[in-house]
Amino acid sequence: MTIATVPGLPAPGRCLVMGVVNVTPDSFSDGGAWFDPEKAVAHGLDLVAEGADIVDVGGESTRPGAQRVSRDEELRRVVPVIEALTDENVPVSVDTMRAEVAEAALDVGARLVNDVSGGLADPQMPQVVATAGVPYVVMHWRGHSHDMQSRAVYEDVVREVRDELLSRVDAVLAEGVDPSMIVLDPGLGFGKNPVAGHNWSLLAHLDALTALGYPVLVGGSRKNFLTRLLAEPDGTRRPFLECDDATVAVTSLAAAAGAWCVRVHRVRPNADAVRVAAAFRAARPAD
Ligand SMILES: Nc1nc2ncc(COP(=O)(O)O)nc2c(=O)[nH]1
Numbered sequence: 001m002t003i004a005t006v007p008g009l010p011a012p013g014r015c016l017v018m019g020v021v022n023v024t025p026d027s028f029s030d031g032g033a034w035f036d037p038e039k040a041v042a043h044g045l046d047l048v049a050e051g052a053d054i055v056d057v058g059g060e061s062t063r064p065g066a067q068r069v070s071r072d073e074e075l076r077r078v079v080p081v082i083e084a085l086t087d088e089n090v091p092v093s094v095d096t097m098r099a100e101v102a103e104a105a106l107d108v109g110a111r112l113v114n115d116v117s118g119g120l121a122d123p124q125m126p127q128v129v130a131t132a133g134v135p136y137v138v139m140h141w142r143g144h145s146h147d148m149q150s151r152a153v154y155e156d157v158v159r160e161v162r163d164e165l166l167s168r169v170d171a172v173l174a175e176g177v178d179p180s181m182i183v184l185d186p187g188l189g190f191g192k193n194p195v196a197g198h199n200w201s202l203l204a205h206l207d208a209l210t211a212l213g214y215p216v217l218v219g220g221s222r223k224n225f226l227t228r229l230l231a232e233p234d235g236t237r238r239p240f241l242e243c244d245d246a247t248v249a250v251t252s253l254a255a256a257a258g259a260w261c262v263r264v265h266r267v268r269p270n271a272d273a274v275r276v277a278a279a280f281r282a283a284r285p286a287d
Pocket of ligand 1: 029061063188221
């Protein structure tokens with residue numbers, strides 16, 4: 001059982017750990033903590049010291065209901081942070097839906113483009129990625145945050161997410177993106193109804209995506225499906241910042257199921273979890 005690799009990124013024989021640096025005032029679980037560029041850079045370096053293989057830098061909150069930030073504001077937020085981190089040889093991915101932001105990030109050394117819209121938000125994105133020849137995360141997405149939850153309706157969420165991702169893959173391949181550079185992501189929390197269990201269905205059937213032959217990235221860290229699962233008997237939701245232990249459990253499950261990478265806010269415990277999962281997978285006969 002090998003975990004797929006992506007050229008130009010670490011291939012340590014285990015699930016990778018992508019540490020999150022949101023340079024935003026309003027991301028759902030850590031909004032504002034790293035809005036100051038110096039704090040953002042220091043946090044990124046801390047995440048690498050804790051074991052992050054990649055640092056994901058984003059400047060636009062994608063929490064449900066969020067309004068978009070301007071291109072110029074997004075550029076102002078992420079480019080200096082990415083440049084400072086790449087100057088320290090940190091492998092950085094840029095979390096953006098905008099081709100111009102991706103281009104600017106690649107120009108200052110970002111090594112991967114993480115596009116939550118899978119190329120739907122900006123038709124120029126696939127060409128930017130194809131020209132740069134860098135890994136491209138194509139996440140399942142059904143529209144911008146302000147109304148994405150209205151689209152969280154499925155007959156069969158696993159089949160529909162798989163099929164919609166494959167149609168995005170066809171679209172970006174047609175724009176010249178190299179198939180070896182594509183990473184798929186089920187988009188946990190994006191246009192998925194936590195009450196309907198969509199996120200758990202996708203996690204429990206990750207093989208529907210890993211079987212397609214592309215590396216799979218899973219981003220479940222601190223998300224609503226966890227705050228709901230861990231709610232008090234009276235329904236009071238677990239605070240986001242108290243969902244890091246549950247996130248580690250999700251990491252273990254995803255990595256054991258063959259995920260290429262997990263995207264997390266707390267790195268150290270998840271870096272341990274992917275090593276546990278690698279030992280577990282190595283002890284099982286090849287699937
Ligand atoms: N590829 C990928 N990127 C993402 N970017 C942001 C968020 C939202 O979480 P955050 O606001 O805590 O960063 N989730 C994902 C995700 O699940 N997958």
